[in-house]
Amino acid sequence: MRNGKFAKLCSLATAAALAGSLVWPAAPQTAHADRGVMDLWKAIKPLTTIASAMNTGAHPDDEHSAMLAYLSLGQGVDTYSVIANRGEGGQNEIGSELDNALGIIRTRELQEASKVTNVHLEMLSQKINDPIYDFGFSKSPDETLEKWGEQEAYERLIRTIRTLRPDVVIPAFLNEPSTHGHHRAINVITVKAFADAANPDVFPQHAREGIAPWQVKKLYVPAKEDAYSVRIPVGDYDELYGASYLQLGEESRFMHKSQGMGRHYDEGERYSYYKLEAAAAAPVGTGQESGFFDGIAFTFDDLAREVTTQPGSGPIIAGLKKLQKDADNVIAAYPRFADVAVAVHAMKADLQQTIADLQNSKLSDAVKQDLLHRLQVKEGQLNKASAEALSLVIKVRAETNELVAGQKTNMSVTVYNGGQSPVNEVDVKLNLPKGWQAKAKGETSFKTVGYNQTSTATYEVTVPANAELFQPYAASLVSADVTYTFANSAATSRVAPAEPVAVLPPYAMELSPGATVLNTLKPKESIPVKVTVRNYTPGAAKTNISLQVPAGWSVVPNAASLDFASKGETQSVAFTVTASASVKPDTYTVTAVARGNGKESRHGAQVIRYPHIGTTYFVKPAELKIQAFDLQVPEGLKVGYVSSGFDNIDQYLRQFGVDVTNLSAKDIESGDLSQYDTIVMGIRAYGFRPELLASNDRLLKYVENGGNLVVQYHKPEDKWKPELAPYPIKIGTPLIQWRVTDENSPVTMLAPDHPIFNIPNKITAEDWNHWVQDRSAYNPAEWGKDYTELISNGDPGEKEYTGTFLTANYGKGTYTYSSLVWYREIPALVPGAIRMFVNMVSLHQ
Structure with missing residues (x-):
């Protein structure tokens, strides 16, 4: 038995480790003296139960971390987190990576978060550009499943359930209108899978692959305090970990740094609530249960009682009861490592004997398969416990x-x-x-x-x-x-x-720019392209770099030779690409090719490295995407850009020929703002640039004196207040309802004669085509009468918003607030969005 002094020492040391882990370290953390003790406990606790649970979600960070910590770390339950996509459609709070690169980051964060709670992670999305992709916010489970491919997503979920065979399944969300469509979709297919995973007629190919149907015993859904079947005591304090399960769950959530996740909670009573939605063994009642596993075998002894009615089960019952005693002996030996090791290996020997008896038994195939699965899970856990106990x-x-x-x-x-x-x-x-x-x-x-x-x-x-x-x-x-x-x-x-x-490309190439615009009004203007090449071949190497361009285009030079002295060396080559004189509006691609030492490469390798996730790579084609269309840009236009770190529109404005200066805190607080024709606020800038609140009067004075201030969307939690605008703007809540997610939804220009739609580019209905992911996010619900409502737009079947795009004269200048998702459209080189943004920053020119 553990004595009180030992438990208290573990508690104090682990609390210190927990507190330290919430800080993003610049270097590997110092090893704590109790690390082995705690790792040993995490390894042996699962030996005490044969129960399993699965939590399903749509994105990284959807997992119910506190509940998972309670089940896995507190009860030792074999616990699974099944997540659909990689979070590619979100924002990035730690860097500039978006889309697939962001998905890679969020996947690694999810993997590290799962380690904290000792949870087994499964992903339905299997590869880069998988159909089950985070395509952005959705209001509809039907739209989500249509874009993912409902049958493919459902087959993968059923396969996962049949392979892992959980006793209990808990979708992370309800299917209700106020919830993200991706979350609703996961609920829909999880609830449906409760019955279908047990039906051999559903995806019969699984049986041919040796994956048998599986009947989940219970299905729970999230609930509230006033109507629940089970409440999970996530606020319970575990002396061994020196934290509550809520705190342990938040420790895992702090790994989701790209989403700014993780909160600090004080100790105290807290619960998570769930409702029994379906049960295989009996009708669903209205009564409250003590836990998810009421009526379900939880220990080896429970399992032994379940098979007593099976003919020829005597040796199996004896084996299961012996394993129960073995597990008790392992726990009793803790924390004496050598004694734990002996007890673990005694249990391993008994486990092997029970498996052999089971395979030779005359139990029904279904019972035999269930028991064998549970014992094989236990075998893996014993292997882990052995290594920990033997250090x-x-x-x-x-x-x-x-x-x-x-x-x-x-x-x-x-x-x-x-x-x-x-x-x-x-x-x-x-x-x-x-x-x-x-x-x-x-x-x-x-x-x-x-x-x-x-x-x-x-x-x-x-x-x-x-x-x-x-x-x-x-x-x-x-x-x-x-x-x-x-x-x-x-x-x-x-x-x-x-x-x-x-395995990386022998010569990894990055083209700069990676995407750009070709102005068809000036087709003879050449495009400078820099190709940066990193040598990954061992030792010295020589390679020839060239560009493949569209037919009729030219490139100078035709090729360039590079000599590398060693692996890891980086060199650059400059090219000039010129389109054909007859170039038409369209999308074009330029590809870099490296040949040398008998090897050819057409790829780049983006190194993704952060302290909390280590190093990984995104290998992708070495290409430059060029969007050709007509674009008028005023000569000498000077823009000050206030970046929040969440978008890179400033970089694209420079490509379009705009003179852009990124404004520092000092520039905003005391610099000469009048030198800029326009000042643009990056998305959510007020929430991440603290100097803006204190300097807002200076910014409004800039407008009053004739400046053009453009403010992109904010959330209320970004410290946005209606009075920050010259005339009040109140953002709609709940935020989930105040957005337009259909990028193809019709747009009506309410003020077609306004300069934003006419100068210097004439905006037509065509400019609203080919948008990506969304139209707008976090639309205003109320605004002053002085604003001109520029557009009307909404999702099909819903009321249209007229506050998405607002502009007003203020003094001698102009103030524009826009919830259109420019930060998505401009990097995607959507012609209409670019033409309109140029118009917006050109007001008064």
Whole structure:
């Protein structure tokens, strides 16, 4: 038994670790003395229960973190989080990455968050540009499922449920109109899957693959305090962790830094509420339950009682009861590592015997399959518990994590024993993709590894010439299985490298700009293109860089040769691209090609690196997208841009020929604002540029004296107040209702003669076509009568908004507030949006 002094020490140390982990570290954190003790507890607690639960959500951060922490860390339940997409359609609060690059970041954050709560993560989205994509905000589950491909999304969810076989499933959201369409869609298919996952006629191909139907026992949905079946005590304080489950859940949410997630909660009583929506064994009642698993087998003893009526179940019942005693012995041995290790391996031996008895039994196939699945889950947990109890530290290291096709490199697997008990018959196996080759350069089996000893297996690895380039959502390319024996039973640990081993292009190229406009009014104006090349081939290399351009276009020079002295070196080449004289409005692509040393590359490799997620890569075509259309830009237009860090419209304005200066806090507080024809506020700027609130009177004075101030959308929590505008503007709430999500929805120009629609570019109905993702977000609900309402627009079947695009004269100048999603449209090179934005910043020119 643990004594009170030990529990208190763990509590204090873990509380300190928790507090420290909420800060974004600049370097790896110092190891805490209790880390092994807590990791051991997290490894052995799941041995006490055979129950499982699954939480389904749409995006990274949808997981019910506090509830998951309670189930996994508190009760030891085998807990799964199933998330549909990668969050590609959101905003980024830590960098400039958007779309797929943001999806990669959010996926890594979700993976790290899941580690905190000891939750097994599954994703329905499987690859870059997967159909199950975060296409932006939606009000409709039908629209969501149509865009995702309802059958494909549903098949993947059913497959996941049948493979993981959870006892309880809990969608993270309800299907109600005030909820994001993606959230509603997940609820719809999760509720439907409760019955269909058990129906062999639904996706019968699964059975042919060896995946049997599975009947979830209970389905719960989120509820409120006044109408619930189960309340989860997430405020309960766990002395071992030195925190409540709510606090532990928030520790995981702090990993979602790109979304600004995570809150600090004080200790105290709190609950999460859920309603029983469906049950397989009995009709759904209205009574309250003590927990999700009322009436469901939770322990080995419960499981033994369930099979007592099965003929020939005697040996199985005896085996399950023995496993119950084994699990109790493991917990009783905590925190004595050596004793825990002995108890864990005794349980492993009994588990193997029970599995053998089960396979030889005459139990029905359904019962046998259920028991076998649960015991196999327990086998994996015992392997993890064994390594923790024996203090085995296994690491897989590559000589370099950045490889190219055809390369040879060395990889090593080290097995360090930090515990007092020696392990025997240690065998190392390096796992590689098909087509890769590994040649051992020494011993891969070791008779004994004792305390403070390290054994190392080294391999020469050959990457095939046709190796696939790095896929950020795929499982680790490289892993190692280390098998060993202790106390007369064997265990296996599978370990992957700390950083991903990535096959990258031999010459990774980035084109600058990556997207630009070709003004068809000035077709002879050339486009300067810089190609930055990073050498990933080992050692010195020589390559030839060229651009593939559309037919009839020209490029100077035709090609350029680069000599690299070593791997990792970066060099640049400058090209000039000129369109044909007869170029028409359209979308064109320029592709960079590198050839050298018998290798060819047409890709770039964006390195994504943040302290909380480590390093990963986004391999993508080395292309420049060019949108050709007519664009009038006033000569000498000078714009001051107040960036919030959430958009890069300023960069595109420069490409269009606008003179843009990014304004600092000092510029705003005391600089000469009158030198700018227009000042543009980036999205949500008031929430992230604190000097703006104090300097708002200066900005309004700038307008009053003849300036043109453009303010892009804000949320109320961005410190926005109606009186910040010269005439009040109140943002509509709830925010979910005050937006237009259909990018193809009809737009009516209410003031067609206004300069914004005429000078210098004539705006027509065509300019509202080809928009992406959304029309507008966080529209105003109320505004002063002095504003001109420029457009009317709404989602099909809904009331149209007239406050989306507002402008007013104020003194000698103009103030414009716009909730149109310019930050999406302009990087997507939507011609109409660009023409209109230029008009907006050109007022009074």
